[in-house]
Amino acid sequence: MTRRPLGSGGCLPPTLRMGTADVAYHLATRGRPLPLAFVFAFEGRAPTLDAVRARVAERAHRIPALRYRIARDRPEFRRVDGFAVEQHVHEVWLPEDADEAEAARLMLARPMNLGRRPPWDVWLVHGPDGGHSLCYRSDHAVQDGVGAAHTARDLLDDHPQDGPPAYDPSWPTGRGLAGALGDAVGGFRAPTAKPAVDGTSSGRTALCRAHTPLARLRAIGGAQGGTVNDVYLAALSHAVHTWHMKATGTLHPPLPVAIPMSVRLPGEECAPGNRMVTARFLLPCDEPSAHRALARVVAATARLRASRRRDAVHLLVAATPRALGARLGTRMVNGDVVAGPASGVNFGTALVHQGIASRSAAVFSDVASGIRLLTTLTSQHDTSCFTVVHDATLATADELPELWLAALLELERA
Structure with missing residues (x-):
């Protein structure tokens, strides 16, 4: 199913x-806005603020997601006509x-x-070592x-192209629908034991991360019949296992x-709103072996794909009244039911700005x-880039990237 891009007729709806x-x-x-950020790291001479603002x-006026804000009196996005670039680019x-x-x-x-401006901004961040970052940020309720x-x-690249693939919908299986309904019901169960991360949120967050070659993840996954995402989740499982055991x-x-x-369809690439669904997934942190954890993850994600769980959840959300579905969503994704999101995004080719290619990219949000x-x-x-955002009271969570x-090293030693 292909849709015409929003605004392709020359006018965005109010x-x-x-x-x-x-x-x-x-x-x-x-x-309150929940920051969702995309950070691109560069080496070499930084552009000027005026050059970034000119871009x-x-x-920006041609990108629909940047033209809307959340209405204060009802659940809708309202178009904003015109913007002052100095209020958005810093x-x-x-x-x-x-x-x-x-x-x-x-x-x-x-x-x-x-305020009444669309909730996004761009930051040119100068590092102490001569490097710099370009950061795009939005409210997660909008994107x-x-x-x-x-x-x-579309906003920053010299020649915009590539990006995450569009959603290709299919009809879900009965098992997929049963799994989607099970996730919804699970939001009303008693809190799940998560000893490594359970506790009271402080409202203060910390961030840490690690980089590794993408080819490394592909090689590990290929050897085990899994995907890059499988390797990411299995390594996360074993990192939490080691962290808690220690x-x-x-x-x-x-x-x-x-x-x-x-579930973002062709033509919706830059449309405002969250075109996404979630599935509850159990990381096998009880496995003492990273290899066994990967085997279990590969088997579990294969079942999700075979049952077309994504399509099932999408269908269930579409069939549920919005207010009820939103309440269900807050029950299904909260600190009592899950440790948190485990997201993966493949940005594609490197972002090039003013002729310089970024050396890494990271997307993440606050909790x-x-x-x-x-x-x-x-x-x-x-x-x-593997990024961990955690409550500041999880004082040793900064060990997770190294773990x-x-x-990954253990998985390579087959």
Whole structure:
């Protein structure tokens, strides 16, 4: 199914209905913006702020996701005509002692626009070592990670092309529908035991990350009949296993996470709203072997694909009244039911800005709704970035990136 891009007729509608996931995010955050950021790291001479503003001023009015804000009095997006580029595009210098992840942390720490402008911004961040980052940021209630990837590409790339693939819908199987209904019912169960991450949220977050060649993940997955995403989830499982064992000397039970899945159709690449659904997934953290964890992940994701769980959840959401579906969404993805989202986005070819190709990309969001741990894997060209956003009270969670890399090393030693 192909749709004409929003606004292709020459005019954007004055209002758009918010989707179920959009309303769920808005409810979960009580109307406060939840930062969703895409950070591109560069080496070499940084562009000027004026040059970045000129690029944004030239393109932003043609990108639908950047033309809408959330209405204050009803669940809809309202078009905003015209914008002042200096209110959306900013510049900042990091301190001399900043590490390579500081630009990403800044995107979580800086408050977002709460006025009547569309809730997005672009930051030119100068690093202490001569490098720089370009950061695109939006409110998660207005855009998901795949939408942010397409928007960042169209807004900042010298020659926009490529990006995450569009959703190709199919009819779900009975098993897929049963699984989708099971996830919905699971939101009303008693809280799930997650000893590594359970606790009271402090409202303060921290961020850490690690990079690795994308070819490495592909090689591990290919040897085991799995995908890059399978390898990411298996290594995460083993990292949590090792992290918890080190702290307590005990096995961690399987860890429930929410796996976001894009349902963004062709023609919707830069449309506002969250075109995504989620599935509950158990990370096999009880496995002492990374190889066994990968085998279990590969088998579980194969079952999800065979049952067309993504299509089943999409169908179920479409058949549920929006207000009810949004309430269900907040029950299915919160700190009582899951540890948090475990997202993956393949950005595609490297973003090129002013003739310089970015060396890495990372997409992530802040946490909400009692969630204390969120992970993402962002792939760009030949590099993948594993990012962990966690509640500041999980003091040793900054060990997870190194433990994730160690799990990859174990998986390579077949």
